[in-house]
Amino acid sequence: NLFANQAQMDIFEQYFYDLNQAERALSNNSQYNDPVKILLEKIQPFEKRHESIKVTSQYNSYLPADVYRLGEVFWYGSTAFPGTKIIEEVTEKELIDLGVTPLATYNQTRPVFVRRNDFDADNRQLITIYPNSDSPAEQVALYFTQNGDTDSDTSAAVDSGGNFEWIEEGQTVTGSGIPDNTTVVSVTSGANGLILSNAATATASDVTLTFHSDDIKCNYIRKPVDPAWGYSEVAASDGQSGSTALYDSSTTVDFELHASEENELVLQILKLAGVNIQDQALYQYGTQEQQQKDQLQKA
Numbered sequence: 001n002l003f004a005n006q007a008q009m010d011i012f013e014q015y016f017y018d019l020n021q022a023e024r025a026l027s028n029n030s031q032y033n034d035p036v037k038i039l040l041e042k043i044q045p046f047e048k049r050h051e052s053i054k055v056t057s058q059y060n061s062y063l064p065a066d067v068y069r070l071g072e073v074f075w076y077g078s079t080a081f082p083g084t085k086i087i088e089e090v091t092e093k094e095l096i097d098l099g100v101t102p103l104a105t106y107n108q109t110r111p112v113f114v115r116r117n118d119f120d121a122d123n124r125q126l127i128t129i130y131p132n133s134d135s136p137a138e139q140v141a142l143y144f145t146q147n148g149d150t151d152s153d154t155s156a157a158v159d160s161g162g163n164f165e166w167i168e169e170g171q172t173v174t175g176s177g178i179p180d181n182t183t184v185v186s187v188t189s190g191a192n193g194l195i196l197s198n199a200a201t202a203t204a205s206d207v208t209l210t211f212h213s214d215d216i217k218c219n220y221i222r223k224p225v226d227p228a229w230g231y232s233e234v235a236a237s238d239g240q241s242g243s244t245a246l247y248d249s250s251t252t253v254d255f256e257l258h259a260s261e262e263n264e265l266v267l268q269i270l271k272l273a274g275v276n277i278q279d280q281a282l283y284q285y286g287t288q289e290q291q292q293k294d295q296l297q298k299a
Contacts, residue, residue: 007268071219
């Protein structure tokens with residue numbers, strides 16, 4: 001299984017280098033043998049578009065856990081700043097340079113984000129979005145007064161009517177113990193940044209806002225799922241001690257690569273197995289077969 005996963009990832013990563021080379025070469029108008037089209041067809045099953053990003057605070061968010069190559073990050077504007085805007089990725093150094101260059105700095109019409117070397121329990125990478133606002137009416141408050149919270153649960157979610165900078169009046173708020181049709185009626189400053197209202201009013205209590213917004217999204221290439229040859233161990237049938245691995249289809253995970261990669265997978269696994277068991281002949285066979293295949297494709 002380790003060899004299978006390594007072989008799959010080696011082939012998958014090579015797609016992007018091959019695509020770069022193919023795009024530099026002269027393309028053709030053939031329907032079936034244009035190298036760029038072939039590679040894009042192999043990559044397409046792994047593309048994910050308009051995937052929501054987990055927003056945890058005023059300007060901190062987490063990318064999806066299965067991001068392999070990140071594309072565009074973007075957000076949907078509010079009434080004050082309508083339209084969809086691309087959030088440009090910058091480095092820490094670029095962020096500092098932008099901050100001291102008034103004419104080129106980030107703003108509401110040109111937001112930016114920085115990837116952090118920080119991951120949550122679900123292996124989602126943290127990004128920080130700029131600018132963020134200190135104005136109470138424009139910030140995502142972390143604490144609010146909830147009229148209608150009927151239990152001790154301390155989390156809630158605001159619907160997608162706002163965006164990564166705004167929680168606005170009229171949005172629906174949901175959570176365990178929060179009655180239906182609870183909405184934001186006003187945004188205030190201070191520790192209790194939001195005041196919510198519902199017809200079934202109960203004693204107010206402070207709860208922590210877990211803010212999941214559909215307004216920040218991203219396009220990306222996901223990582224292929226790890227393949228696995230599933231099995232269960234059964235006692236040896238010949239009366240000998242020990243056990244035998246019996247194939248189990250219910251726990252098996254197939255390769256996700258294009259069907260045309262079957263031979264390439266076999267050759268890659270042969271090479272890895274040859275290195276592992278120190279069998280030079282097996283490694284050379286896998287290498288020679290792959291080189292011959294590459295030569296035929298590039299001839």
